[in-house]
Amino acid sequence: MGDETIRGKPTRRDFVTYGSTAVGSGLLAGCSELVGQEGAAETETAGDESYSVSMEPMGSVAFDQVPERWAAYDGGYADMAVALGQADGLTGVGGADRYYTYVYDELPDVTIDRDVIEQYPEVRTKEEFYELESDVHLYDPQMLVNWFDWSEGDVDEIATNVAPFVGNLIFRRSDNWHDYRYYTLYEAFEKVAEVFQQQDRYEAFSELHTEFITSIQERLPPSDDRPEVFLTFEGTDEPETFSPYRLGDAGTSKKQWRDLGVHDALSGTDIDNLSTTNRGELDYENLLEIDPDVILVRGHERQSATAFRDTVLDYMQSHPVGSELTAVQNGRVYRGGYLNQGPIHNLFLTERAAKQLFPEEFGDVTGDEQLFDRQAVADIITGEFER
Structure with missing residues (x-):
């Protein structure tokens, strides 16, 4: 090939x-x-x-x-x-x-x-x-x-x-x-x-896309005020172990997090990125050593933000060790977005991520505030735009 x-x-x-x-x-x-x-x-x-x-x-x-x-x-x-x-x-x-x-x-x-x-x-x-x-x-x-x-x-x-x-x-x-x-x-x-x-x-x-990302980035807080984020995959409603992702990996599945300039909670550790050959997982004790500000859990994209909080977050808050995590105590555990995202997906996922990480600036993730024009996107798809 x-x-x-x-x-x-x-x-x-x-x-x-x-x-x-x-x-x-x-x-x-x-x-x-x-x-x-x-x-x-x-x-x-x-x-x-x-x-x-x-x-x-x-x-x-x-x-x-x-x-x-x-x-x-x-x-x-x-x-x-x-x-x-x-x-x-x-x-x-x-x-x-x-x-x-x-x-x-x-x-x-x-x-x-x-x-x-x-x-x-x-x-x-x-x-x-x-x-x-x-x-x-x-x-x-x-x-x-x-x-x-x-x-x-x-x-x-x-x-x-x-x-x-x-x-x-x-x-x-x-x-x-x-x-x-x-x-x-x-x-x-x-x-x-x-x-x-x-x-x-x-x-x-x-x-x-360029105009949208620019409009988001212009509203971000200084780098020092952005959270330490742990991105993981765990598809169950009662998670016990977590497959780690490195935000520094330049794959498209992490694009929104890079565009938002967040900090990888795994930086400075020897924990490898999830891959075909690396299927290692972390438990709650491992997570406590990292203690991220925000935890993003993939594998729950069929659930709404509210349903996710009522299942996964609720379980972690009742877990004897998980409940000690800063992100869990502050209710900052969210859905982690798709593995495979295209340009339409990316607009929605970036909007969601901005709300998850900076709700004071962009609105709550369970709210209805829209950060990009749905009709403008639809017009491109259906061909109703100026060429």
């Missing part, structure tokens, strides 16, 4: 669409010169319709027409496609249990077909890829190799016979097997925009 151009033979879908003329049409020509330019947008046209998108680990991937049907492994990439106005093309999701679509309910005229997600909630086998007949797979293929025992031959087979892969596992940066380039949320989003040829929507989102 290097930086070579992925072109090779026409896919099965090419034959369905174009018949035998696809083989010699030259639609996939002219892409090799795109290799090696990692930083900028790497889309180039060859002929009237074909173009290429370059993203590690697949390198340069050629398209003879804009994809209509797509599958995504995680909610972050699915959210990118929805943000680009492509919701109707969804065929399935690799990990639907971590794709949170309820945020779309707050955006006028933005919907996703839950029936499709529920019908194909774990698209991880070659048979499923063949069945769905997508035009592009928003997956990091090395994730399939390292998590689900695919071979490189399996990846090449699906890319050749069904549709290419475009994606990069970006939600964390602690996996030893990921030895190629990472992307920020908006770098990856830009690549997906190139796939769907929706650069105008991407630019509109990027501008809105």
